[in-house]
Each structure stands twice: as C-alpha cells, then as structure tokens.
C-alpha cells in the first residue's frame with residue numbers, strides 16, 4: 001500500500017496581540033492554494049484570528065516565553081486548522097452572545113469570539129492536546145457553501 | 148539584566164511547489180506588522196518565494212517526506228528571514244544572469260532566483276545549518292529604502 | 295529589543311448635512327478596530343457636537359476588525375443611545391456585514407451601501 | 419490523499435488593430451506565471467496568426483510570477499524574435515517592472531503603462 005503523506009503547514013507565533021494577523025495571512029495562503037472561494041477565505045481568516053487571540057490572551061496569558069501553534073492540514077476538499085496554546089482550556093460553558101443584553105449593560109460587550117468561530121466555519125471544537133494544552137479545531141469544506 | 152526575548156515566527160511547509168506562496172503571505176504579514184512599506188514587502192515576498200522554491204526543488208528535491216522551514220526574526224527595525232532545507236547546499240559559484248546570452252541561447256533561460264534575492268533585499272547569504280542542511284538568510288531594514 | 299506590533303487605528307469625525315438639512319456627524323474608521331483602538335475611537339467620538347443626534351459610522355477604510363473591535367462598536371452604540379443619537383452605518387465589506395448580522399448589531403445600526411444612503415436614512 | 423496546489427494560469431490572445439491600422443495580437447496572462455504555466459502560455463502563443471509581426475503582452479491580470487515564470491517570458495521573447503516579431507508589454511506592477519529591469523528584460527520588450535501606449539509604440 002502507498003503511504004499517504006498528509007500535507008500540513010505549521011506556524012508558530014509569539015504570544016502577542018497582533019500576530020493573529022500573521023496566522024490570518026498564512027491560513028488565507030493555504031486556503032487559496034486549495035481553491036477556496038474568497039468569501040470562505042474571509043470566514044476562515046476571522047475564525048482563525050479569534051482562536052489565536054484567545055490562545056494568546058486566555059491560553060498563554062500574554063506570556064512572551066510561550067508561543068502559540070497553528071497547524072493547517074489539507075485533505076481532499078477540506079482544510080482543518082488547529083490552534084494550540086499552553087493553557088488549561090475552557091472551564092465553563094459559554095452562552096451565545098445576546099446583543100440586547102449587551103446593549104442594556106446586562107452582559108459584557110465582549111465574549112463573541114467563540115460564537116463567531118462556530119458561526120463562520122463548518123466545524124469548531126475545543127479539546128485538549130496530549131501535552132495538556134488547549135486545542136481549537138476548525139474545519140472548512142470546499143464543497144459546502146456558507147449560507 | 149532583563150532577558151530579552153526575540154520575537155520569532157516559524158513556518159514549516161511541505162516540499163511542494165506552490166507552497167512558496169504561503170511563505171510569501173506569512174512574510175508579508177510579519178513585515179506589515181513591523182510597519183514596512185508596501186514596496187519593500189513586495190521585494191521581500193519575491194525574495195522569500197525564490198528561496199523557498201530553491202529549497203523545495205534543489206534542497207529537498209521535491210521529497211514530500213521532507214519539509215522546509217521559514218524562520219522570521221523581528222528585531223528593532225529589521226526583519227531577518229531564514230529559509231531552511233535538508234539538502235547539502237550550493238556546490239558551485241553562480242554567475243549573475245546575462246540577458247543577452249540567455250536571449251541568444253548561450254545560457255539557459257532559468258537561473259535568476261539567487262540573483263533576484265540578492266538584488267531585492269538588503270542582505271542575502273547562503274550558509275549551512277548546524278544539522279547539515281542549507282540555510283538562506285535574507286534581511287531587510289526598515290530605515291533603508293530600496294533605490 | 296522585542297518587536298511591538300504597530301498601532302494601526304485612526305478615526306475622525308466629519309460634519310456633513312443630511313438631505314433634509316440637518317447636521318450629521320460621520321465617524322470614519324481607518325485601519326484596525328481591535329482592543330487597542332479604544333482611546334482613538336472614543337477620542338474621535340468626543341468630536342461629535344453635543345447637540346447632534348444623527349451619527350454615521352463609515353467603515354469603508356477599515357481593514358481589520360476582531361471581536362474586541364465589535365465590542366467597542368457595541369460600546370459606542372450604547373453611548374450613542376444614552377444621548378438619544380441614531381447611528382447609521384456604511385462601507386462594511388460583505389464579510390463584515392455578515393458578521394454584524396450574526397451578532398445582531400444590525401438591530402442597533404442599519405447597514406447601508408454608501409454614505410448618501412446612510413445620510414438619507416434618518417427619520418425626522 | 420495529498421493536496422495538489424491548483425494550476426492557476428490562464429492565457430489567451432486577442433486580435434486588435436494598432437493606430438496605424440496593422441494587426442496586433444495581445445497575449446493576455448491571468449493568474450500565475452510559473453514553471454507549471456508552460457503549456458498554457460505556449461499554447462496561447464500559438465494563436466498569434468503566422469503573419470502577425472506585432473505582439474503585445476498584457477500583464478495587468480497577472481497575480482504572481484516567479485523566476486521560472488520570467489524564464490518562460492524569455493523563451494517567448496526568443497520565439498518571437500526568431501519570427502521577426504516585436505513584443506511590447508504593459509500592465510506590470512511597479513514591483514515587476516523593477517524586476518524586469520533588474521534582469522534586463524526591458525532590452526527585449528518595452529514596458530508601457532497601458533494597452534493604447536503599447537499598441538502605439540510599434541515602429542512601422
């Protein structure tokens with residue numbers, strides 16, 4: 001049998017806000033190479049940015065000695081992106097943001113990142129890495145159009 | 148003394164043509180974050196692409212089990228990009244391309260990558276890595292305008 | 295020395311007149327809208343004259359907005375609503391129009407294709 | 419299955435008339451010009467009629483060119499020169515104009531700002 005070699009791109013970034021933009025560019029380059037249409041690439045870029053910001057902020061708590069990892073795995077017709085940090089992951093269940101409650105000051109204005117990730121890509125999942133860090137797994141499919 | 152932490156972005160790519168475009172996007176993202184002007188970013192992108200193509204083609208000889216590395220190190224006012232492959236590096240000295248000789252069929256049409264890298268960035272250097280692979284080191288400075 | 299990403303937010307207020315002759319303040323965003331944009335964005339918003347009730351947000355030169363930036367826009371809209379201001383928006387890319395609708399922001403600011411349509415949309 | 423990057427090169431020939439009334443073939447490149455573009459690029463070049471001596475290269479829709487792509491352009495220019503064709507070029511970004519001048523390609527095809535200027539540049 002032929003040994004199949006998965007095509008993966010790996011990126012390592014400092015735990016500093018702003019570097020999520022580098023991840024956006026890298027993800028956009030990979031998605032473009034795979035032939036994703038522009039609107040899906042925009043969806044992916046925003047989802048990847050939000051995951052990186054959370055990894056920098058909540059996962060690595062801006063600790064500049066730690067880096068965040070972004071692993072982009074290309075398979076037939078789908079692109080999986082894992083965003084890895086060294087934190088201990090989610091501790092509570094998140095409610096979807098409620099704009100009316102936000103506008104009336106009944107919940108904080110922030111807290112939309114995870115919601116956006118889930119809304120923008122085909123799959124979004126929060127897990128732990130074997131080494132005890134947090135891993136967000138995002139997936140977009142070539143055939144599926146976001147409605 | 149304060150321990151200084153260098154800001155570095157690391158990228159790992161499959162040895163397949165086309166992936167140099169991902170490196171271009173990543174490098175452009177980092178250079179943009181550092182405030183480089185658009186024309187310098189274009190110069191860097193082309194130089195990085197040529198170095199990646201050589202790493203894929205001449206260094207790793209399209210061996211898909213091998214990947215190429217791109218390390219972007221940000222320092223005050225300058226960006227260094229190292230492009231790493233697992234090959235044994237350069238074996239002969241290269242002459243700059245001569246367009247008249249090319250047009251008259253006296254030298255092959257190709258063979259402009261290294262020339263372009265040297266012409267487009269402030270420093271370009273070919274060395275070996277400690278692990279025996281090839282390393283191309285490119286550098287652009289924020290203060291210096293390409294003439 | 296370690297590299298600090300550039301702050302890439304600009305914002306300013308232009309005073310224009312709506313088709314019905316009333317004063318409109320257009321808050322124009324340029325570059326990024328993120329958590330680091332707070333001072334620039336709220337600073338610019340101060341330039342809306344106290345008696346102006348019609349405000350337009352111009353996103354046509356915005357390059358990047360993340361969820362903290364969206365939170366900032368929510369805070370601006372809260373401030374506007376406290377002083378009885380109505381806010382119309384224009385210039386969002388199709389992607390960010392979708393994002394605004396996903397989080398429900400279009401309930402609190404209508405999204406228009408251009409400045410003229412935005413300025414004409416205020417009810418008297 | 420491993421991912422194969424998409425082939426992203428298109429090229430076609432438009433037949434136009436120069437200001438002096440003679441036939442000009444415009445070879446328009448779209449997308450990438452790289453080592454994998456050879457068949458597409460030379461295939462399109464075959465559509466230049468045998469008796470046409472005036473050829474224009476339109477790079478305005480080109481997105482990416484690497485040094486193998488520049489080598490392809492050199493080969494096209496060699497083929498053109500063998501049949502006494504003159505090639506004018508337009509539509510290169512400032513960056514690729516610089517690259518063309520660095521490698522000396524502007525000795526063999528003049529670089530123009532637009533199609534009209536390129537078409538008007540042929541000597542009779």
Ligand SMILES: Nc1ncnc2c1ncn2[C@@H]1O[C@H](COP(=O)(O)OP(=O)(O)O)[C@@H](O)[C@H]1O
Pocket residue numbers: 050054055058059085087088089090091094110111112113114115134361
């Ligand atoms: N990578 C992560 N590591 C640890 N906690 C996280 C991570 N990502 C998200 N969280 C938790 O989930 C919450 C909601 O995240 P999000 O929806 O992105 O909104 P925000 O970051 O604005 O609070 C965060 O406040 C944080 O408590």
Ligand SMILES: Nc1ncnc2c1ncn2[C@@H]1O[C@H](COP(=O)(O)OP(=O)(O)O)[C@@H](O)[C@H]1O
Pocket residue numbers: 197201202205206232234235236237238241257258259260261262281485
């Ligand atoms: N990373 C590398 N590893 C081994 N050899 C290399 C590498 N980069 C360049 N070379 C050698 O230098 C030559 C010139 O490279 P270049 O100027 O980029 O032109 P081209 O790749 O078109 O031949 C190559 O043909 C190859 O022999």
